[in-house]
Amino acid sequence: MGSFLNSTVAIPVIKSNSVRAIAAAGKTRWRDLPDLPTIAEQGYPGFDCQAWYGFLGPKGLSDTIVQKIYQDTREALQTKDVRDRFATNGLDTLDWSPQQFAAVMESDFEKWPQIIAKGGLKPQ
Numbered sequence: 001m002g003s004f005l006n007s008t009v010a011i012p013v014i015k016s017n018s019v020r021a022i023a024a025a026g027k028t029r030w031r032d033l034p035d036l037p038t039i040a041e042q043g044y045p046g047f048d049c050q051a052w053y054g055f056l057g058p059k060g061l062s063d064t065i066v067q068k069i070y071q072d073t074r075e076a077l078q079t080k081d082v083r084d085r086f087a088t089n090g091l092d093t094l095d096w097s098p099q100q101f102a103a104v105m106e107s108d109f110e111k112w113p114q115i116i117a118k119g120g121l122k123p124q
Helices: 007-015 063-077 080-088 098-118
Strands: none
Touching: 063 080, 063 098
């Protein structure tokens, strides 16, 4: 049986030998498991499946509020305490602008339905 888990869940159980990892699904290897190859490195070039987290607001949220949230979040993510907490949980902090984050979401919203349809997968 196989499963995709994000690093915050996967790394502790992999390190405890409760499960055996076969690959990291993102573009790069996990910092905490540098010997674990990526799926792309194992013969599937271009494979990239990674979890992301971000803030979302209601449609029509003013640019002033969006920029304020972005700047405050960006500032918090640059502090040592926050970076250390993220690292402890196997997470990286990325400095995506609201426009970059929107582009990532849009790309994923286009990519995954195509993959699901191509694989013939059905919700159960």
